[in-house]
Amino acid sequence: GALVYQYPRRTICKSGTSMRMECQAVGFQATSVAWYRQSPQKTFELIALSTVNSAIKYEQNFTQEKFPISHPNLSFSSMTVLNAYLEDRGLYLCGALTGGQNTLYFGAGTRLSVL
Amino acid sequence: QQQVRQSPQSLTVWEGETAILNCSYENSAFDYFPWYQQFPGEGPALLIAIRSVSDKKEDGRFTIFFNKREKKLSLHITDSQPGDSATYFCAASAQGTGSKLSFGKGAKLTVSP
Numbered sequence: 001g002a003l004v005y006q007y008p009r010r011t012i013c014k015s016g017t018s019m020r021m022e023c024q025a026v027g028f029q030a031t032s033v034a035w036y037r038q039s040p041q042k043t044f045e046l047i048a049l050s051t052v053n054s055a056i057k058y059e060q061n062f063t064q065e066k067f068p069i070s071h072p073n074l075s076f077s078s079m080t081v082l083n084a085y086l087e088d089r090g091l092y093l094c095g096a097l098t099g100g101q102n103t104l105y106f107g108a109g110t111r112l113s114v115l
Numbered sequence: 116q117q118q119v120r121q122s123p124q125s126l127t128v129w130e131g132e133t134a135i136l137n138c139s140y141e142n143s144a145f146d147y148f149p150w151y152q153q154f155p156g157e158g159p160a161l162l163i164a165i166r167s168v169s170d171k172k173e174d175g176r177f178t179i180f181f182n183k184r185e186k187k188l189s190l191h192i193t194d195s196q197p198g199d200s201a202t203y204f205c206a207a208s209a210q211g212t213g214s215k216l217s218f219g220k221g222a223k224l225t226v227s228p
Contacts, residue, residue: 034215042220042221043218043220046216049214091158095214095216102147104214104216105161106161109158
């Protein structure tokens with residue numbers, strides 16, 4: 001089955017610092033990767049959608065300057081949270097979509113805490 | 116604006132009973148509806164999904180009933196087990212936008228032994 005690995009699982013950073021999280025698709029080719037943030041209240045926000053050979057599309061309230069994403073191949077994507085502050089806390093989820101299917105498979109997430 | 120709504124927010128059933136989780140949506144363009152199961156500290160795992168051309172999808176103890184006219188669907192979990200205790204999210208997407216899911220706020224299910 002489709003597996004999506006995210007690391008680190010948890011991270012703590014000081015306010016104003018940055019942290020990078022990674023996403024690896026195993027067993028399938030992730031033609032599209034969607035980065036979501038799940039708030040402490042459990043709501044989901046789509047940050048951006050990255051499709052191989054296409055420009056990365058950021059949702060409203062999220063920018064490349066704040067959340068730069070790299071999607072160099074069909075199995076790997078990374079996202080950095082720059083200048084993290086308290087409002088950036090949450091569970092960052094990588095969802096991978098394989099071509100021909102409409103199903104988004106999520107990793108276990110990277111939980112970001114900001115001190 | 117919440118495009119996908121879930122009710123109830125929480126539900127407790129006894130082991131062996133059927134749990135019913137409801138979902139409704141606003142956008143008529145939505146045609147794909149996955150349900151995700153999430154345990155504490157984990158990411159959401161795809162449980163079962165249905166497309167709008169169908170009115171029912173069954174997978175073991177999990178069944179989705181879909182009513183396109185009323186823009187409603189429900190997830191039925193028969194013979195509920197304590198291991199089914201989790202938060203369940205109803206989601207929806209429109210054709211060609213599979214990665215852009217709109218999520219409900221979730222329903223916390225507790226199955227008591």
